[in-house]
Amino acid sequence: MRYRFRDRRHLEAALTHASGASDRLASNERLEFLGDAILGFVVCEHLYHRYPDYLEGELTRVKSIVVSRRACARVSRRLRLDEFLILGKGMTTGAAVPMSVLADVFESLVAAMYLDGGFEASRDFIQWTLGPEIDRAAAGEHGENYKSKLQHLAQRELCLTPTYQVLDEKGPDHSKCFKISALLGNMRYVGAWGRSKKEAEQRAAHNALSQINGEPVPYPSE
Numbered sequence: 001m002r003y004r005f006r007d008r009r010h011l012e013a014a015l016t017h018a019s020g021a022s023d024r025l026a027s028n029e030r031l032e033f034l035g036d037a038i039l040g041f042v043v044c045e046h047l048y049h050r051y052p053d054y055l056e057g058e059l060t061r062v063k064s065i066v067v068s069r070r071a072c073a074r075v076s077r078r079l080r081l082d083e084f085l086i087l088g089k090g091m092t093t094g095a096a097v098p099m100s101v102l103a104d105v106f107e108s109l110v111a112a113m114y115l116d117g118g119f120e121a122s123r124d125f126i127q128w129t130l131g132p133e134i135d136r137a138a139a140g141e142h143g144e145n146y147k148s149k150l151q152h153l154a155q156r157e158l159c160l161t162p163t164y165q166v167l168d169e170k171g172p173d174h175s176k177c178f179k180i181s182a183l184l185g186n187m188r189y190v191g192a193w194g195r196s197k198k199e200a201e202q203r204a205a206h207n208a209l210s211q212i213n214g215e216p217v218p219y220p221s222e
Contacts (some may be wrong), residue, residue: 001128005116014112019088028108035107042126065137073102075129139199146205160184164201167191182208192219
């Protein structure tokens with residue numbers, strides 16, 4: 001994604017850390033405050049529409065991962081924002097820019113785009129930069145890894161390794177959904193739909209663990 005600022009003062013303000021500003025009001029702290037709110041809203045809106053079968057708790061889990069300081073700092077490093085930060089002398093002597101500063105500048109940049117180009121510009125930027133983070137979080141690559149949990153339990157208790165079977169698929173080639181079931185030996189557990197095979201397998205493993213523990217399955221497929 002390419003974006004050209006109409007007013008470069010917005011960009012400069014977003015990149016100015018308090019240590020490199022003439023005063024606190026000239027730093028990116030106020031932009032960070034605004035960007036945090038915009039970021040939270042856009043991610044919530046995106047999750048609400050992309051995952052219509054997620055309950056509130058699952059949406060909250062994914063959102064908390066995606067908007068975390070760690071995720072925002074990771075995006076800042078990927079965009080190489082640390083190379084353009086305006087820092088005070090005390091901040092430039094360290095080996096690396098602190099994670100908190102990297103996270104703050106990402107939120108500030110979101111707000112700067114909002115002020116310069118409107119909501120659509122900031123939303124496009126957030127979806128472009130955080131899209132991979134959202135997909136990984138939803139697929140369980142952060143937080144709970146249910147496939148790993150099921151494998152450990154199955155190997156420890158049953159001396160079996162789980163396998164996964166595609167039961168059904170639907171949708172056009174560019175946006176397919178898959179229904180997958182976890183199997184342990186001859187036992188097939190309740191299948192789960194996902195927007196990718198990886199996501200469906202995580203959900204299927206979650207279903208299997210819930211069934212094994214005598215709990216309601218979190219992703220009923222019918």
